Amino acid sequence: MLKKHGVLPGFSMTLGFTLTYLSLIVLVPLSATLLKSASLGWDGFWAVIAAPRVLASYKLTFGAALAGASINAVFGLLVAWVLVRYDFFGKKLIDAFVDLPFALPTAVAGIALATLYSSKGWIGQFFAPLGIKIAFTPIGVIVALTFIGLPFVVRTVQPILEDFETELEEAATSLGANRWQVFQMVILPTLLPALLTGFALAFARAVGEYGSVIFIAGNIPMVSEITPLLIVTKLEQYDYAGATALAVSMLTVSFGLLLAINGLQRWSQQRRA
Amino acid sequence: MSSIVLPSPIGRAHREPALVRWLLTAFALVFLIGFLFLPLAVVFTQALGKGWAAYGAALIEPNALSAIWLTVLAAAIAVPLNMVFGIAAAWAIAKFEFPGKSLLLTLIDLPFSVSPVVSGLIYVLLFGLQGWLGPWLQAHDIKLIFAVPGIVLATIFVTFPFVARELIPLMQAQGTEEEEAAIVLGASGWQTFRRVTLPNVKWGLLYGVILCNARAMGEFGAVSVVSGHIRGLTNTVPLHVEILYNEYNSAAAFAVASILALLALATLAAKTLVERRMQRP
Numbered sequence: 001m002l003k004k005h006g007v008l009p010g011f012s013m014t015l016g017f018t019l020t021y022l023s024l025i026v027l028v029p030l031s032a033t034l035l036k037s038a039s040l041g042w043d044g045f046w047a048v049i050a051a052p053r054v055l056a057s058y059k060l061t062f063g064a065a066l067a068g069a070s071i072n073a074v075f076g077l078l079v080a081w082v083l084v085r086y087d088f089f090g091k092k093l094i095d096a097f098v099d100l101p102f103a104l105p106t107a108v109a110g111i112a113l114a115t116l117y118s119s120k121g122w123i124g125q126f127f128a129p130l131g132i133k134i135a136f137t138p139i140g141v142i143v144a145l146t147f148i149g150l151p152f153v154v155r156t157v158q159p160i161l162e163d164f165e166t167e168l169e170e171a172a173t174s175l176g177a178n179r180w181q182v183f184q185m186v187i188l189p190t191l192l193p194a195l196l197t198g199f200a201l202a203f204a205r206a207v208g209e210y211g212s213v214i215f216i217a218g219n220i221p222m223v224s225e226i227t228p229l230l231i232v233t234k235l236e237q238y239d240y241a242g243a244t245a246l247a248v249s250m251l252t253v254s255f256g257l258l259l260a261i262n263g264l265q266r267w268s269q270q271r272r273a
Numbered sequence: 274m275s276s277i278v279l280p281s282p283i284g285r286a287h288r289e290p291a292l293v294r295w296l297l298t299a300f301a302l303v304f305l306i307g308f309l310f311l312p313l314a315v316v317f318t319q320a321l322g323k324g325w326a327a328y329g330a331a332l333i334e335p336n337a338l339s340a341i342w343l344t345v346l347a348a349a350i351a352v353p354l355n356m357v358f359g360i361a362a363a364w365a366i367a368k369f370e371f372p373g374k375s376l377l378l379t380l381i382d383l384p385f386s387v388s389p390v391v392s393g394l395i396y397v398l399l400f401g402l403q404g405w406l407g408p409w410l411q412a413h414d415i416k417l418i419f420a421v422p423g424i425v426l427a428t429i430f431v432t433f434p435f436v437a438r439e440l441i442p443l444m445q446a447q448g449t450e451e452e453e454a455a456i457v458l459g460a461s462g463w464q465t466f467r468r469v470t471l472p473n474v475k476w477g478l479l480y481g482v483i484l485c486n487a488r489a490m491g492e493f494g495a496v497s498v499v500s501g502h503i504r505g506l507t508n509t510v511p512l513h514v515e516i517l518y519n520e521y522n523s524a525a526a527f528a529v530a531s532i533l534a535l536l537a538l539a540t541l542a543a544k545t546l547v548e549r550r551m552q553r554p
Binding site for chain 2: 006007008009010011013014015017018019021022025026027028029030032033036075078079081082083086088094096097098099100101102103104105106107108109111112113115116121122123143146147150179204207208209210211215228229231232235238240243244247250251254255257258261262
């Protein structure tokens with residue numbers, strides 16, 4: 001039942017505006033897209049989303065997103081650890097810079113990473129003699145997706161680590177556990193929900209990413225072509241039905257990830273309380 | 274060997290050996306240098322690669338100026354609209370109880386989990402020539418897609434949740450007592466909001482607006498789909514960067530990109546300052 005609204009005014013006005021604006025900007029356009037894909041029929045839909053070139057793009061998109069999120073899980077945890085536990089010169093500045101991928105437009109990140117990791121770039125030149133090409137290969141896609149997902153794990157793990165009771169560690173140490181055992185058996189289990197949440201957020205963001213990837217990927221069909229780019233390609237060929245089918249397949253994955261992330265966040269909060 | 278355990282000074286028991294500390298810090302810094310600092314440094318060195326004169330020329334060229342104008346225009350429409358929406362949504366959600374609230378919260382977050390390309394596509398499917406409303410719009414000579422309104426719409430969509438998701442938890446944490454007291458004492462709803470609620474949430478609001486603006490000015494994927502890439506007309510700054518880069522005009526591309534990088538640095542600075550104000554009650 002509805003609770004009585006007390007004395008505060010403005011409920012129907014603000015909720016009405018919220019629902020109207022949400023419907024106009026988000027719900028109606030999204031539903032229109034889902035309806036449009038229904039007009040394709042199941043067979044037409046399946047023919048688009050299971051074409052070999054599309055399947056190759058899924059493999060790259062999800063594989064590279066998984067790789068990027070995994071790199072971020074490891075290094076994000078490391079960065080959060082170092083920022084919370086140690087002192088070093090420039091720590092505050094570095095802490096602020098962790099959010100750069102949120103603030104830097106993706107197109108700028110894309111051309112910068114492509115230049116940096118190309119075989120003549122500052123970093124790429126050290127890999128080229130080893131026969132490793134980074135830019136314009138699937139590895140480049142992983143680099144871009146690592147960049148854009150970088151803040152997620154750091155920012156989810158950092159607050160948990162800051163609140164962590166060091167008494168627990170001291171107790172474990174006094175009971176004879178060595179440092180690695182303390183980390184593995186006391187610290188890591190406490191951080192796990194936050195770590196997984198950060199991983200899932202980085203993965204979800206990476207799956208849909210477009211701007212930073214297309215400059216460094218090389219965009220070779222079947223090799224280094226991500227799914228969002230295929231949507232754009234189909235649109236440019238006026239294949240609206242195909243683009244819609246691909247978009248709906250991506251939306252389905254996004255919604256699934258959103259639900260998973262909500263669940264993880266609830267778990268994380270319960271563990272924290 | 275020795276079994277004498279001396280009481281360790283506070284903080285010692287949870288410390289790694291100096292070498293481990295040093296190595297972990299070094300690994301973390303190398304990772305951050307490779308993924309954050311060098312990309313940023315590349316932008317500025319490449320931008321100035323052909324000297325200051327070429328740099329300036331790339332920025333005041335008419336197409337660059339019109340791109341800057343369009344980017345500012347899109348943000349100037351999208352940010353205030355999403356700010357008003359964020360405040361309204363936070364007021365309804367944080368100050369009142371109603372069924373379906375958690376569903377509403379999820380729906381507000383939805384645009385963040387949609388791929389930028391799909392965010393643009395949904396408007397093309399609605400307003401484009403082949404879209405649901407396309408024929409009607411064409412009959413009335415209204416052009417939304419491959420025109421400025423489409424760019425504004427796509428920008429609103431991708432920045433939709435920023436202010437709301439910043440304000441909702443903040444206003445929930447602050448409860449309703451202060452507002453109720455103001456109303457009982459005879460203040461109007463609007464006065465209560467302006468004099469009681471707003472001062473309590475102003476830093477959170479500013480924080481959301483800063484993030485919203487950064488994304489609005491930097492959005493690429495969604496805007497790219499609805500823009501049509503008409504130079505001087507429907508190119509935003511990020512799209513202008515792409516065109517220059519694809520024409521192998523790398524110095525100019527990075528010159529234009531450098532203003533976006535400066536915007537990102539200003540965003541980080543402003544964000545850090547506001548975070549400090551929020552921690553100090």
